[in-house]
Amino acid sequence: MSALKWQGWLVGLVTLAGLLVFAPLGLYVWASGGGAGEAAPRAAAEDVRVTGCRIDPASRRVVAAVTAAGRPQGPGAYVVTVEFRESADPVPGGRAAQALVKIPGVALGATEYGEAVGPVWPIATVPWCGVADAEFSPEP
Structure with a gap:
């Protein structure tokens, strides 16, 4: 047999071995990916957002509408x-003030x-408010 013929057989055998190894893996990944139309659950932080950031004139505290x-x-x-920060960009190594808000019955x-x-926010400083984290708890 010529060298070209052996190369053809070798390519065929490697392809068959690859199918035998990776086809079951591909079927497993496809089957465990959920049913048709089911999406992976999204993070709770994608459902919440800050819609307003203001300083309360009476208390000088910053208030975020969520x-x-x-x-x-x-x-x-x-x-x-x-x-709550002084700018949208976090300061490396800096710590920002945080507060929790519970929003029930959604x-x-x-x-x-x-x-x-x-x-309490410093005078003549514009605050930045943003979502740092969120958790969702389903009601029973």
Whole structure:
């Protein structure tokens, strides 16, 4: 046999071995990926956002308005960690003030509101408010 013929057989055998190894793996990944139309659960932080950031004139505390949208899992509550900084860009090694706000009873298709009250803010400094983290707990 010529060398070219052996190379053809070798390519065929390597291809067959690859199919025998990777086809079951591919079927496993495909089958465990959930049913058709099911999406992977999204992070709770994707459902919440800060819609306002202001300084309360009476107390000089910064106040963040937070909205939460319902999830397909059904009604539940969010616990949102809101961060207060002097700029949108975090300072390396710096620590930002944080506050928690609980938004209960958020149903599918509904938007609920809450307010996070932060620290007393310095005069002549514009605050930045943002979502640092969020957790969703479904109602039983």
